[in-house]
Amino acid sequence: MAVASTVVYEYLRGKKKFPHVWCPGCGIGIIMGALLRAMADLEIKKGDVAMISGIGCTGRMPVYCDFHTLHTTHGRAIAFATGIKLSKPDLKVVAIVGDGDGLAIGGNHFIHAARRNIDITTILVNNKIYGMTGGQYSPTTPTGKFATTAPYGNLEHPFDAYLLAKGAGANFFARSSVYHATQLQVLIKKALLKKGFSVVEAMSNCHTLYGRLNKEGSAVQMINWFKDHAVNVNIAKKKTPEELEDKFITGVLWEDNRPEYSEQYEALIDRLGGRKKEEKPEAEVVKQ
């Protein structure tokens, strides 16, 4: 497993774009490192990867990665990625989404891509807040926590992205955190290898906003919080709900093996003899 300090540079737009925009200590950079190391582990070529993101702090990630990169509109990364994957099925397609981007405005594309089981590896950066716009609550902000639009504490219940993805039909779901950089890398690798819609939820620190509004301290403090509150899925199975109260579960939480969409579509093309171009449009439609 690549832990060498230099492997990532191969994948960075190092000459152009650094230092990046993220706040000092922001976990998004750590997650990006884990993703790039996972790519390195799998020896994936840069030209074989399409990386698509939406809008948010998280959404800036493709700027720094030397793939085919597309920074789309807020919430729509997975829908764009769907068009890319379907029309170029040989590409490794990675969608980078934030908790607001991927689960609030983009929730519908998330569940439908999961249902369709199209081969997109989704990295969900969950910092429990809308970072880019300055700290409004997101669908993963825990009940009672503060945000600029939850000045009296959040009244809403958060999604558990795992349950949502599974309920929608995702093929693979794993979770880790910025503290667990190595585990994150391994899980992303698994997701990249998995055919179908796979999600890796990376718990991240937005100390600048979430941390400040909820008095959870600096980047370092928040990262250490992840250390203290992670429970591996195998260990979690033996714990009571009370013991897991303020914990989050890491590891591969869900795996399935349903047929993948773009593969099915290619098979349909083959079945219809669509590989060789036909000469003339056959024209006939009747609707009674």
Next chain:
Amino acid sequence: MAVASTVVYEYLRGKKKFPHVWCPGCGIGIIMGALLRAMADLEIKKGDVAMISGIGCTGRMPVYCDFHTLHTTHGRAIAFATGIKLSKPDLKVVAIVGDGDGLAIGGNHFIHAARRNIDITTILVNNKIYGMTGGQYSPTTPTGKFATTAPYGNLEHPFDAYLLAKGAGANFFARSSVYHATQLQVLIKKALLKKGFSVVEAMSNCHTLYGRLNKEGSAVQMINWFKDHAVNVNIAKKKTPEELEDKFITGVLWEDNRPEYSEQYEALIDRLGGRKKEEKPEAEVVKQ
């Protein structure tokens, strides 16, 4: 339990709007009957109900019901209903959605209302097809079935609305079919009584399109199919996946008791002393 033949008429816009637009034998009418009987059972007053729908054959239901009725845009019924419920928390708010309307274009509002656990009773009419537009596949069309946009058989996987709703955090999920009109009525009654976001999925026949395209016969034949393929949830527990292969499970599939959103919001207003109107806006905002 109201099974009298006349109770429904109290709730119908009988003088104005009948016969209704649906095809002869369309199950939507049966579902509407079950809903109105459930209302009658609970002695709910017409003026206390807001019924909101989206677009589709299903979406036409409010035309015929003598409540506060709002026929909105495709997919958005639950979002409209959210505004209504929050601003008038005393109303009984019912959203009527189709499988395309509620789960395709409207999927995001569905999962977020579930997450927020706002007190909306959603009747999901699942006929496994886009009826109104003439038979395109929907997110509940089973794999392999035919539709006008799936001329070679549907390649996609259907949602299980139950798993989706549960994964998103719904408080209550039940399922029945047009064959099981009485059970449907009882389940809707339970849903209406349940605080929070509750869903009743009513399996319905669209023989005109789904039935015709998939050679599943007339309304009567399709309704009888529901009879033969329903398994009550308690019985289902004892069956193997193979035995349940082409069956669907009925009854209350999921129930929880999480705090309800609009109630929480009213409590917040009380906490802030917002019941009595304040005299003057207190004006101060600082953002560093």
Next chain:
Amino acid sequence: MSENNVRLFQGNEACSFGALAAGVNFFGGYPITPSTEIAEILARELPKRGGHFIQMEDEIGSIAAVIGASVAGAKAMTATSGPGFSLMQENLGYAFMIEAPCVVVNVQRGGPSTGLPTKVAQADTMQAKWGSHGDYNPIVLTASSVEDAYYKTIRAVNLSEKYRNPVILLLDEVLGHMREKIHIPEEDEIKIVNRLKPTVPPEWYQPFEITPTHISPMAGYGEGYRFHMTGLTHDPWGFPTAKSSEIKEKMDKLMLKISQNVDDISTYKEEFIEDSHIIVIAYGITARVAQQAVRIARHKRFKVGLFQPETLWPFPDKGLKKALENANLAIVAELNQGQMIREVQRLAPKKTKIVGAFRYDGELITPDEIVNKIKEAN
């Protein structure tokens, strides 16, 4: 903290407190720069006053919730910027169709697409009128100072209630974020308009009744009236119709309730028009720049006046026509590639030379740029 109700407010703050003053008791929104402060302030202020705030899952849901609340009886509002405004277009059309009073604030930023989130533009000028499909008749207001934002928000709410029509308030990034002094009036100094309520017996109530004013009374939910509304073209009862005559009647109603009241709705400001044969035309933040430019130019002995539409739609056709009667040069200053200028081209006498002073690089146009246009073109 202040003397005599004078406060230092951001434009977005003024808008928020204007909304509260006008009686807005429901806000559904989704954060987006540079409008977010409006949501943040109302999240804090509304529950204190018994009102409701909700952050929806996206802008489509936001406007839907707002319309729902409006139909149920609330004074409802949302605030957004370009990308969110684009997403709202379908349901905004629905609000026009069912004649739901509500206010949409668009704090404009640079576009197209994600564009320039923290930079200023006025490039949603046309979208505010034409963004949704089909024919509809938006009322679109603008504001050019923080205090103006306060009063224009009140006016937006009042007009929406009066005409049972959605009203769009077009602000911009500079105004939304700039701070100025504003005098907060006493409550009784503020005129509040409430929608017409039905007085007929419930059985007779038609939510889209054809009336001489083309405005139909609107009952809230739970007020004893039960009725149906739909985005399908409908008859006065609110039920879908396919009859040509009823369709036309509905479409005419939607049009006439606005077009017959342009004089009430549409306002503009003028400065130095009488003696001028050069007229600068500008709205919103750009109008302020133009005010300065006009003064500079007049100081330089140019006969320049300023025409400032306060209402963009319906456009103050009459006022502009009159203002341009003696003009041989019109300078249209706007922060886009030329949008309002098309209205000027439509309305100006042939003799008037029309020149655009456009800026669309994310910065506010300067008085000098406008003055230079005057010099060049004259």
Next chain:
Amino acid sequence: MSENNVRLFQGNEACSFGALAAGVNFFGGYPITPSTEIAEILARELPKRGGHFIQMEDEIGSIAAVIGASVAGAKAMTATSGPGFSLMQENLGYAFMIEAPCVVVNVQRGGPSTGLPTKVAQADTMQAKWGSHGDYNPIVLTASSVEDAYYKTIRAVNLSEKYRNPVILLLDEVLGHMREKIHIPEEDEIKIVNRLKPTVPPEWYQPFEITPTHISPMAGYGEGYRFHMTGLTHDPWGFPTAKSSEIKEKMDKLMLKISQNVDDISTYKEEFIEDSHIIVIAYGITARVAQQAVRIARHKRFKVGLFQPETLWPFPDKGLKKALENANLAIVAELNQGQMIREVQRLAPKKTKIVGAFRYDGELITPDEIVNKIKEAN
């Protein structure tokens, strides 16, 4: 089933096969009356030809998938009607920003909102230009017969490829559903345009290179070029910029690649213009009605001609100005409450009286209605 490649086609069918003939190999859509047949036909035809069809979860997803496929290298298209077109506006703006060639067909129905799903209208005329926020420059084509729909679809695809710009094809319910004879040309009779591809070494490749034509070559994914694109205003490399000069350069590029090529893009048809001082102006299905009306009126000895924009945007300003040079009466026939007429007002000489022949009750305007307008106004 046919003789000499002559078929009886619906407008929607013609559009679908036109798309295939032009090389469209990706369609992402969501059903909506009256455009659904296009999706249904392409669902059947595309996989047979190795192309891809996908029914997305909504129209937002549809246009997103289309743009994604386009960027990846496909010729991509979607088809919808008013409500779906409104939902697409945000991402459509994105497509303009990243200069993604793609075609959006809008088969217009009655609006606003859900309106009249099975009835005809031309009320998205303005929305097609102004529906998204910010400044952008759509190419909008129209068609007036089934055969025209076939060729205009091909032209739409070609123009989108040539100018690296989204193209909107505005059809309508009547045309979409009507059947006429159409002669299907041989493959080699059809001119196909493909987007410019880069030839520079990959390290040098700028996806938004500033070029004399303002059109930048576009590499597909997996073709050896890696690049970044964003909806934020960007520099030639595709990276976000906040520099005024770069912002302006980008915005100018977007504008100029269209405005400098109006003569290539914008086409119109004329009949009996030379000797006429009455000009009827109409597009799409209404132009056919006007063709008949003009003939009837001329038979009645009115000096009437017809000006038919084939390209709505950029509007054929020059052509219309010329056509109206000697006109003292212009009749603008459209199926809405007055949209294109604003362009005519903008462009017509002052002496020309401009009269609208509007119909907006879901029915097609009749030749007699236009003839009567001519009689009345003359």
Next chain:
Amino acid sequence: MIKKSKKDSTDSNRIEIRLSGSGGQGLIFAGVLLAESVGIYEGKNVAQTQSYGPEARGGASRSDVVIADGPIYYPKSMSLDILIALTQQACDEYYPALKEYGVLIVDSGLVRQLPTDNAYAIPFTHIARTEVGTPVVTNVVALGALAAITGIVNVKNLEKVLLSRAPKGTEEKNKLALSEGYKIGKELLKQRETELVERF
């Protein structure tokens, strides 16, 4: 037999035909068959249009076919030369659009109140049910009668098109329906001509 539209002097031999009834009676399909026969096989210009409510099923339905030698500008009907009405409602609604000497053909089983005694009343549904065994082909029976009575289309061409467009397995029934319709149309025409001769 069909008078040229007097209204519009610009059209060459424009003939407007409306097939009307309720959704599900296959009128749009019938319109397509007619248009294709005349358009593709008889070299005329045709424009086939339709109108239907949002319900798509059940409500009123109509299909118009305009036929002309020259170009067809206005594609919809203005005043009908021929009206086929398969329901009373359709007959009542569209009869006023029929020209003075236009031809009215109705399903005599469903249209009981005739607006004129100058109509061809034929029990299409009944014939379909009894002679072919299914009411599904009512539209085709009506087409056969139309061909016989008006002569605007060659029944052989109709058959060709019908066989190419009909779902597999229904060819024979459709053929039968067409010929039954044609037969009764011819009979009626003969009878009517006799009547006319008798009257004058």
Next chain:
Amino acid sequence: MIKKSKKDSTDSNRIEIRLSGSGGQGLIFAGVLLAESVGIYEGKNVAQTQSYGPEARGGASRSDVVIADGPIYYPKSMSLDILIALTQQACDEYYPALKEYGVLIVDSGLVRQLPTDNAYAIPFTHIARTEVGTPVVTNVVALGALAAITGIVNVKNLEKVLLSRAPKGTEEKNKLALSEGYKIGKELLKQRETELVERF
């Protein structure tokens, strides 16, 4: 001390001040304090604007305050009367916008290369850290100095506003920061006046 803008003859005593540096230095907050003091307590018209990149945090940041006796039409700065620069980048970028006789005030710890020797260089960050114990109040130290050097705002009013706007518990530190800034500003001013006297 501050020259009236010569550029625009229409404004009465228009003064343009820019507070610049990097995100997180609290410059917008400082601008608000200044605007509120002058606007609410000193009866002038004010317009405070800002500009920031999409990153919101980290990047360059600036806050402009325009002060005038009459109406302020153009709300942004055109040519600065006063520039406070807390980073080298800000100083380099905005110095050209400063008027010929404008006042430049910089953080001498962070701005090492001065574009003019006619600047007030004060180690704000250092003072905040050493005298108050936290760099968070650097902006307030700068405000104090601004008041002392330019006299455009009364430091008492600044204190009032500061205390009302500062987060609970930080009042004392803020007060101290303000007065430390004021103190050094005064000192420097005195020193500078002496220098000037010496020079001429």
Next chain:
Amino acid sequence: MAEENQIQKVEPAEDGEEKAKKEKPKNPNPIVIFRRWCKACGICINLCPKDVFDADEDGYPVVARPFECTQCSICWLHCPDFAIKSTEK
């Protein structure tokens, strides 16, 4: 879940016939079809456990065996068109 089972109990398909045995009203018009709303879908005809209905030539239900009717309610609960009324309940 207990009530769930009850639901199954009142399920027409399972219990209709049993109930039917118990009580047989002798009303000659126990069931009325509201012809203007009925669309002849055939559901009532097919679901009636007592085979009370015949179809007329257009497929509309005709109450052919009124005395067989047990008022089990299946027909009106399943009529999608609200076209069936009982004169008894």
Next chain:
Amino acid sequence: MAEENQIQKVEPAEDGEEKAKKEKPKNPNPIVIFRRWCKACGICINLCPKDVFDADEDGYPVVARPFECTQCSICWLHCPDFAIKSTEK
């Protein structure tokens, strides 16, 4: 799930120190901070199990105890700014 446990094994937090015991490189510059990219977030300083770094007065990390470094990789795997390179791996 077996591999899951392996992952836990390579978790720096659990194993860093053990590894560190095994091998101690004697390189005087085992770790390089790329100052232009570093934002002084303090993560490396705090997470390094061997306390290799000190903070300078602006908070930037300084490699103060190079010989302690075990090349455990924790610092560079967690540097959000890609500002740490090892000279050894």
